Amino acid sequence: MTQIFATFEYTTLLEIAITELEVHGIRRIYAVPLDLRKKSPRLLDSIHRADGLSFIDKSFVLAFMFATVGASKGFVWEWGPILWGLIGAGTGFAVGLLWSWILYLIERHRLQTEIKKGKKGEVILIVTCEEEQSSLVEDILWDHQALGLAKSP
Template sequence: MQIFATFEHSTNIELAISELEQKGIDDLYAVPLDNRTEERKLFDTIHRSDGVSLSQTGLFLAVIFSTIGASRGFVLDWGPIYWGLIGAFFGFVLGFSFDFFVQKRVRKKQRVLRGKASEVIVIVECEESQKEQVERILWNHFALGVAVTA
């Protein structure tokens, strides 16, 4: 029977492995995962999307600013159509710039501050009778997740 567990990179892994070895379980394998080295792309393609839209706020502000521009355009020289288009352009640029700044600067800092390091996968090969004991040891040492396969 194989038991898989994931841990954050910490001393809890060593404590769990040493306790399992003390219980007579020597068939252990720990694999550290690598961190991503390249930055995420901000602009989506047709084949890949991360669910973050840079144009959503821009389109919202474009509607608001074009409405205001068109209504004020009735008393201004160029008329409501030109002022509506100017307002839409200005609103879209303002919203797009805001979303771009938030995604590029603020979210990047939040990812760095969170400090989530790569995880470690621990694979334990044990007997059916040791399953409960191994699971309890892994959970007691702050495993992020545990899976059992027969």
């Protein structure tokens, strides 16, 4: 006996794949739907938990770029390179923070819209079959747009 694990988006292609597996005599099929995230991610990360959302990475990059331009132009401008470098760094940091905040709000709105529309999450499909049927099962799952596939002996 072999188990094949596949992930699908919740679409009609998943239903068609299950039906086609049943037509070929494979009856041991188990589908597990995954829920979507209900809450929006936290704004600030800790040292033990990070979700990949960072507000200050863009801010520091833009602060460095604006400070470099400000310091180089400061040799020509009245207040000098140090002050214009600091002004550029502060401006770049503020622009990066604003940019990250706007992207966060757009992503949060998109997630809330998906939840309100009732969009389904992904589905994990577990198929138990004989060893000689495993290549047929894999072909059927790939043909119906499986997102990923794993096989256990």
